[in-house]
Amino acid sequence: MKRAFITGITGQDGSYLAELLLGKGYEVHGLVRRSSSMNRGRIDHLHTDQTLHLHYGDLTDGVGLVNLIRDIRPDEVYNLGAQSHVKVSFEMPDYTASTNSIGTLNLLEAIRAAGLDCRFYQASTSEMFGSTPPPQNEESKFHPRSPYGASKLQAHWVTVNYREAYGLYAVSGILFNHESPRRGENFVTRKITKAVAAISAGIQDHVELGNLEAIRDWGYAPEYVEGMWRMLQVDEPGDYVLATGVGHTVRDFCEAAFAHADLDWRDYVQHNDSFERPSEVDALIGDASRAAEVLDWRAQTTALDLARLMVDADRKDVDRLLHSD
Numbered sequence: 001m002k003r004a005f006i007t008g009i010t011g012q013d014g015s016y017l018a019e020l021l022l023g024k025g026y027e028v029h030g031l032v033r034r035s036s037s038m039n040r041g042r043i044d045h046l047h048t049d050q051t052l053h054l055h056y057g058d059l060t061d062g063v064g065l066v067n068l069i070r071d072i073r074p075d076e077v078y079n080l081g082a083q084s085h086v087k088v089s090f091e092m093p094d095y096t097a098s099t100n101s102i103g104t105l106n107l108l109e110a111i112r113a114a115g116l117d118c119r120f121y122q123a124s125t126s127e128m129f130g131s132t133p134p135p136q137n138e139e140s141k142f143h144p145r146s147p148y149g150a151s152k153l154q155a156h157w158v159t160v161n162y163r164e165a166y167g168l169y170a171v172s173g174i175l176f177n178h179e180s181p182r183r184g185e186n187f188v189t190r191k192i193t194k195a196v197a198a199i200s201a202g203i204q205d206h207v208e209l210g211n212l213e214a215i216r217d218w219g220y221a222p223e224y225v226e227g228m229w230r231m232l233q234v235d236e237p238g239d240y241v242l243a244t245g246v247g248h249t250v251r252d253f254c255e256a257a258f259a260h261a262d263l264d265w266r267d268y269v270q271h272n273d274s275f276e277r278p279s280e281v282d283a284l285i286g287d288a289s290r291a292a293e294v295l296d297w298r299a300q301t302t303a304l305d306l307a308r309l310m311v312d313a314d315r316k317d318v319d320r321l322l323h324s325d
């Protein structure tokens, strides 16, 4: 039985990846943060699985990671834990760098200290391309536009360095935006689809957004965690872009989401400056040809299908909430 260790298991991607690996017969170990309220909503449904083990820890606690990796001795490590919100990274730059950059280094050092021959996946991001115009692929220039993007770029290079310096099987997945009904509620897609559900149920009257002109390449998260796993199954470690190859504006996503509930987005979306960033990433559209060629991976779900799928899920949630008595 293969053994995997996942940081960020309570997040969107971590929860889908845990499901995927448990389904493949892995023993899965996940890092969870201590919190005064429960933060395991996305993995609660997996709690009866005897092959899932959760451990308290934090990416900023290097000693804790050394102890965990030494004891668990995983075959595969997926580093998905991060302060992952771009706008928040402008408000918490130090914490963002500690978690995303130093945290990655801590984990790589823990693997080295244990003398493990394991495979390592780093959750890199299209935000590292920042102002480089699309289409972006593995050879495109990095120019991050936020403390988040810069912190992930440091983690990316340290991953490459551990591969080159120590011969570690380390890969960096440069993933473009991917969403799902489990997406955090303060990312723009989920904020929009939740608002559509609440507005169509008559319990909210508008939603406030920032920049509607930004272009993103939105795919479906369960397909992207399959890509992460495939990156660790090939003979040679490498870096791969995962993306749909199609860009849409935030405005397009709004239009599709509201239209799916027979609403006109222009009647409900208001502008609020506080959701704008000090420096914006204008356009990200990925070229995932290398992943198609080497991993036989291709995105299946389009951004507009995703908008509809997420609206349906949020409308079901609102329905359940309203009829729960």
Ligand code: NDP
Binding pocket: 007, 008, 009, 010, 011, 012, 013, 014, 031, 032, 033, 035, 039, 057, 058, 059, 060, 079, 080, 081, 082, 083, 084, 085, 099, 123, 124, 125, 126, 174, 175, 176, 177, 178, 179, 184
């Ligand atoms: P989420 O924000 O949904 O999940 C982040 C996870 O990291 C949560 O489990 C969170 O725990 C955990 N975490 C946060 N801080 C720490 C810390 N200091 N120590 C340990 N764990 C911590 O992110 P996603 O699932 O969307 O993304 C997964 C990874 O992929 C992230 O690294 C993200 O930056 C990256 N990425 C995401 C993309 C996307 O479009 N979704 C695209 C490209 C890269 P808790 O639940 O307790 O908050």
Ligand code: GDR
Binding pocket: 084, 085, 086, 087, 124, 125, 126, 127, 175, 176, 177, 178, 186, 187, 188, 189, 191, 208, 209, 210, 211, 212, 214, 215, 216, 250, 275, 276, 277, 280, 281
């Ligand atoms: P992003 O995702 O910054 O691309 O990072 P987000 O959904 O936060 O923003 C996408 C675009 O929408 C614009 N926007 C708003 N964004 C938010 N959050 N809230 C708003 O009200 C709003 N209005 C407009 C933003 O300015 C931006 O242009 C995500 C994260 O998952 C990262 O962790 C990941 O690395 C990248 O995707 C790829």
